[in-house]
Amino acid sequence: MNIKPTAQDIEEAHERVSPYIHYTPVYSSESINKIARAEIFFKCENFQKVGAFKARGGMNAVLSLSDEERQKGVATHSSGNHAQAVALAAQLQGIPAHIVMPSNSAKVKMEAVRGYGANLIECEPTLQAREETLQKVISETGASMIHPYNDYRIIQGQATAAKELIESVNEPLDYILTPVGGGGLLSGTSLSAHYWSNRTQVIGCEPEGADDAFRSFQTKTLVPMVNPDTIADGLRTSLGEKPFDIIKEHVSDILLANDNEIAAAMKMVWERMKIIIEPSAAVPLAVLLRNKELFEGKKVGIIISGGNVDVGSLPF
Amino acid sequence: MNIKPTAQDIEEAHERVSPYIHYTPVYSSESINKIARAEIFFKCENFQKVGAFKARGGMNAVLSLSDEERQKGVATHSSGNHAQAVALAAQLQGIPAHIVMPSNSAKVKMEAVRGYGANLIECEPTLQAREETLQKVISETGASMIHPYNDYRIIQGQATAAKELIESVNEPLDYILTPVGGGGLLSGTSLSAHYWSNRTQVIGCEPEGADDAFRSFQTKTLVPMVNPDTIADGLRTSLGEKPFDIIKEHVSDILLANDNEIAAAMKMVWERMKIIIEPSAAVPLAVLLRNKELFEGKKVGIIISGGNVDVGSLPF
Numbered sequence: 001m002n003i004k005p006t007a008q009d010i011e012e013a014h015e016r017v018s019p020y021i022h023y024t025p026v027y028s029s030e031s032i033n034k035i036a037r038a039e040i041f042f043k044c045e046n047f048q049k050v051g052a053f054k055a056r057g058g059m060n061a062v063l064s065l066s067d068e069e070r071q072k073g074v075a076t077h078s079s080g081n082h083a084q085a086v087a088l089a090a091q092l093q094g095i096p097a098h099i100v101m102p103s104n105s106a107k108v109k110m111e112a113v114r115g116y117g118a119n120l121i122e123c124e125p126t127l128q129a130r131e132e133t134l135q136k137v138i139s140e141t142g143a144s145m146i147h148p149y150n151d152y153r154i155i156q157g158q159a160t161a162a163k164e165l166i167e168s169v170n171e172p173l174d175y176i177l178t179p180v181g182g183g184g185l186l187s188g189t190s191l192s193a194h195y196w197s198n199r200t201q202v203i204g205c206e207p208e209g210a211d212d213a214f215r216s217f218q219t220k221t222l223v224p225m226v227n228p229d230t231i232a233d234g235l236r237t238s239l240g241e242k243p244f245d246i247i248k249e250h251v252s253d254i255l256l257a258n259d260n261e262i263a264a265a266m267k268m269v270w271e272r273m274k275i276i277i278e279p280s281a282a283v284p285l286a287v288l289l290r291n292k293e294l295f296e297g298k299k300v301g302i303i304i305s306g307g308n309v310d311v312g313s314l315p316f
Numbered sequence: 317m318n319i320k321p322t323a324q325d326i327e328e329a330h331e332r333v334s335p336y337i338h339y340t341p342v343y344s345s346e347s348i349n350k351i352a353r354a355e356i357f358f359k360c361e362n363f364q365k366v367g368a369f370k371a372r373g374g375m376n377a378v379l380s381l382s383d384e385e386r387q388k389g390v391a392t393h394s395s396g397n398h399a400q401a402v403a404l405a406a407q408l409q410g411i412p413a414h415i416v417m418p419s420n421s422a423k424v425k426m427e428a429v430r431g432y433g434a435n436l437i438e439c440e441p442t443l444q445a446r447e448e449t450l451q452k453v454i455s456e457t458g459a460s461m462i463h464p465y466n467d468y469r470i471i472q473g474q475a476t477a478a479k480e481l482i483e484s485v486n487e488p489l490d491y492i493l494t495p496v497g498g499g500g501l502l503s504g505t506s507l508s509a510h511y512w513s514n515r516t517q518v519i520g521c522e523p524e525g526a527d528d529a530f531r532s533f534q535t536k537t538l539v540p541m542v543n544p545d546t547i548a549d550g551l552r553t554s555l556g557e558k559p560f561d562i563i564k565e566h567v568s569d570i571l572l573a574n575d576n577e578i579a580a581a582m583k584m585v586w587e588r589m590k591i592i593i594e595p596s597a598a599v600p601l602a603v604l605l606r607n608k609e610l611f612e613g614k615k616v617g618i619i620i621s622g623g624n625v626d627v628g629s630l631p632f
Contacts, residue, residue, distance in 0.1 A: 025341070046590045267627060274362045274623035276590040307590035311583060312632060 004246055005156045005188075007195040013156035014163060017059040020092055022048055024161075026168045029273045036288055038295045041173070042269075043165040046277050046307025050084040050112070052234075053161050053185055053305050054148070058085030060157030061146045062093050070095050075143035077123075077130040079105040080234060081306055082148040087118035098137045100130055106310065149182030150240035159188030165301050166197045173200045174298035177284035179305050180204035180213045180254065181235035183243025189303065190250035200301075201252040205287040207232045208258045213239045217247065217254045231259045231315045234280035234306065257286035263315040265289060269304075278309040320562055321472045321504075323511040329472035330479060333375040336408055338364050340477075342484040345589045352604055354611045357489070358585075359481040362593050362623025366400040366428070368550075369477050369501055369621050370464070374401030376473030377462045378409050386411045391459035393439075393446040395421040396550060397622055398464040403432035414459050416450045418442075422626065465498030466556030475504030481617050482513045489516045490614040493600035495621050496520035496529045496570065497551035499559025505619065506566035516617075517568040521603040523548045524574045529555045533563065533570045547575045547631045550596035550622065573602035579631040581605060585620075594625040 005013075024044045033039055049055040062074060073096030076086050083099045090097030097118040101110055102125035113120050123133040138145055148154065162176055176193055180186040183204075190202040206213050209230035215223045222244050228236035239247075247254075257265070266282035269275060284302045288295050321329075340360045349355055365371040378390060389412030392402050399415045406413035413434040417426055418441035429436050439449040454461055464470065478492055492509055496502040499520075506518040522529050525546035531539045538560050544552035555563075563570075573581070582598035585591060600618045604611050 051590060270592055270627050274367060274592040276586055276592060311586050311630070314627070314630075316628060 005152055005159065005191055009156050010159045010163060010192060010195065013060045014160045016063045017056055017157060017160060020049070020059050020089070021055050023164055024048055026165060027273060027275070031272050032268060035268075036295065037292060038288065038297065039299045040288070041165065041169050041299070041301045042273070043161060043168070043301060043303045044275065045161055046275060046281060046304050050081060050088055051306055051308040052081040052085070053158055053303065054081040054085035055088065056160050057154035057157030057184055058082060058146065059089045061151065061153040062086070062089035062095070064153045065144060069144045072142040072144065073097060074146050075100070075134060075137050075141065076146045076148065077101070077134045078148055080109060081308060084109060084112050084116065086146050087113045087116035090118065091116045096141070096143065098141060098143050100134045100137060102130060109308070149184030150242050152242060154184050155188045155191070155243060155246070157188070158185045159192045161185070161303055162189040162192035162301070163196060165303065166192065169301060171299065173197060173301045175295065176200055176202050176301040176303070177205050177287060178202070178303045179232070179235055179280050179283045180206050180239070181210070181280070182237045183213065183239045183247055185303065185305060186251060187243035187246035190246060194250050202250065203287070204247065204251055204254040205284040206254055206256055207235055207262060207283060208256045210236050211256055213247070214254045214256055216244060217251070220248065230262070232262055232280040232283055234278065235283065255287045255291060257283055257290055259315070261286040261290055267316045276307045276309065276311070277304050278306050279315060281305040281307065321468055321475065321507055325472050326475045326479060326508060326511065329376045330476040332379045333372055333473060333476060336365070336375050336405070337371050339480055340364055342481060343589060343591070347588050348584060351584075352611065353608060354604065354613065355615045356604070357481065357485050357615070357617045358589070359477060359484070359617060359619045360591065361477055362591060362597060362620050364622075366397060366404055367622055367624040368397040368401070369474055369619065370397040370401035371404065372476050373470035373473035373500055374398060374462065375405045377467065377469040378402065378405035378411070380469045381460060385460045388458040388460065389413060390462050391416070391450060391453050391457065392462045392464065393417070393450045394464055396425060397624060400425060400428050400432065402462050403429045403434035406434065407432045412457070412459065414453045414457060416446055416453060418446060425624070463556075465500030466558050468558060470500050471504045471507070471559060471562070473504070474501045475508045477501070477619055478505040478508035478617070479512060481619065482508065485617060487615065489513060489617045491611065492516055492518050492617040492619070493521050493603060494518070494619045495548070495551055495596050495599045496522050496555070497526070497596065498553045499529065499555045499563055501619065501621060502567060503559035503562035506562060510566050518566065519603070520563065520567055520570040521600040522570055522572055523551055523578060523599060524572045526552050527572055529563070530570045530572055532560060533567070536564065546578075548578055548596040548599055550594065551599065571603045571607060573599055573606055575631070577602040577606055583632045592623045592625065592627070593620050594622050595631060597621040597623065
């Protein structure tokens with residue numbers, strides 16, 4: 001499939017994944033609204049399976065396989081939430097999963113992947129080693145590659161989070177803010193807003209220390225990320241080509257926040273909402289608080305992308 | 317009023333407070349159920365106003381005042397959640413609140429009390445200074461004393477959390493577990509179970525380092541707590557007389573957990589459920605995990621009492 005997801009594609013993806021994922025709640029906080037001078041609706045994907053929206057895309061990709069592909073299983077490389085998402089989806093469907101993870105991945109994430117019954121292959125912690133190891137696994141097993149974001153099945157799946165947010169809020173949102181790393185969530189969100197809430201502006205939120213999407217959006221040319229430096233570990237990756245094509249067309253802007261602002265926003269959500277969110281998930285609130293005048297008096301949806309964080313080592 | 321709360325008293329309290337408090341959600345975690353080998357329903361009072369169930373009792377007490385009492389306002393001493401609960405309730409009702417707080421109270425809690433417009437009176441951090449200062453305030457202002465637990469209006473209010481839990485779960489619970497400090501929550505819970513889920517056993521959960529309720533329950537005699545030593549800061553207080561009378565009649569048992577077990581249970585909830593709970597709120601899960609054989613295969617309600625914790629200083 002090589003055409004951008006249609007409304008029907010996303011609807012079908014939603015029906016496909018719904019039996020296997022959580023329809024996560026939307027929360028608001030009076031005290032954060034007061035500080036932000038806006039009405040914010042947080043879509044809590046930290047409560048999603050595997051603790052992140054990645055479960056949506058992983059599930060949709062696995063459920064979209066042909067019978068022949070299912071027999072040979074799936075493969076991917078990831079140090080984080082996508083690895084768990086693909087492993088869980090494969091386990092639920094009873095098909096093999098080969099997950100290449102850099103040897104410096106968090107132990108708890110490697111254990112989770114093994115816990116889902118996946119075949120975990122460790123490699124050196126370089127992009128080259130990851131890609132070579134994955135290629136070797138695929139040529140040996142014939143497994144289907146599931147890329148974490150440069151794949152329309154993934155984008156369709158991630159789009160379902162914003163679709164649910166729009167359904168849940170029941171009144172027109174002025175903005176939806178999401179983090180942007182590889183671009184799967186942002187591009188999917190912008191499609192869902194385009195199809196079901198056309199007057200809503202979608203804004204990507206990125207750390208200053210990994211600002212390739214910002215620079216790509218400004219210059220209309222894909223700029224890869226070199227040496228990212230940010231506490232938002234889920235957003236260090238480079239923007240993908242397929243997401244970028246959609247983002248150029250349907251996203252209004254990409255705005256930045258620095259690590260201090262991200263840590264402060266994360267702490268604010270922990271203290272005031274009593275929910276655990278990871279640094280990447282705090283970037284949209286950090287962007288909103290940095291640009292208060294832009295969002296003043298507006299209704300703003302924020303996708304809390306995940307809650308996987310080492311609680312023994314916090315940035316505050 | 318000096319008779320134990322009836323079912324009608326608790327129903328009326330629930331109607332009285334409902335416009336001002338959150339009907340908090342009940343969450344489950346597949347992975348914690350698997351570890352515990354039980355089906356656990358967590359009633360999330362960490363999402364309650366002021367971040368704790370204390371909002372229920374404080375609100376009910378303030379709403380139960382006569383017109384004459386309202387004019388003179390309310391007074392209490394507390395270093396924690398009860399102070400905020402009474403201050404918020406008084407603010408919502410537009411009546412004066414005088415809150416005596418020990419000078420070593422958490423700054424953030426003192427700010428919250430001031431933020432609710434209460435008259436905050438600092439005193440030396442001893443029980444004697446707290447009681448003397450409060451007595452002075454009451455004799456000067458004529459304000460009504462709202463004790464944090466030794467008061468039937470408070471017990472009625474706290475009882476509404478278990479009433480909602482029983483309503484939400486929709487199938488008979490084998491057990492309900494709550495922390496026990498002064499006994500307001502435990503006694504109220506045991507009454508709600510008695511009235512609306514008679515076959516449910518209610519168990520109080522207490523830190524080993526503040527085991528006065530355990531010892532009182534064993535000996536059927538109120539034993540005050542001297543020099544409590546536990547990370548569960550909300551449970552260092554001594555059991556009250558009125559709660560104890562109810563607990564003796566309606567509570568099945570009181571079980572203990574140590575601080576290591578409490579910290580581990582707290583971390584488990586943070587990591588697996590992505591919600592912030594305070595150490596006191598983790599005591600029931602710690603007790604359950606220490607006594608797995610007792611709860612194996614059972615349906616267990618746990619009241620997550622609160623989520624007010626200094627996230628910059630964690631016990632793990």
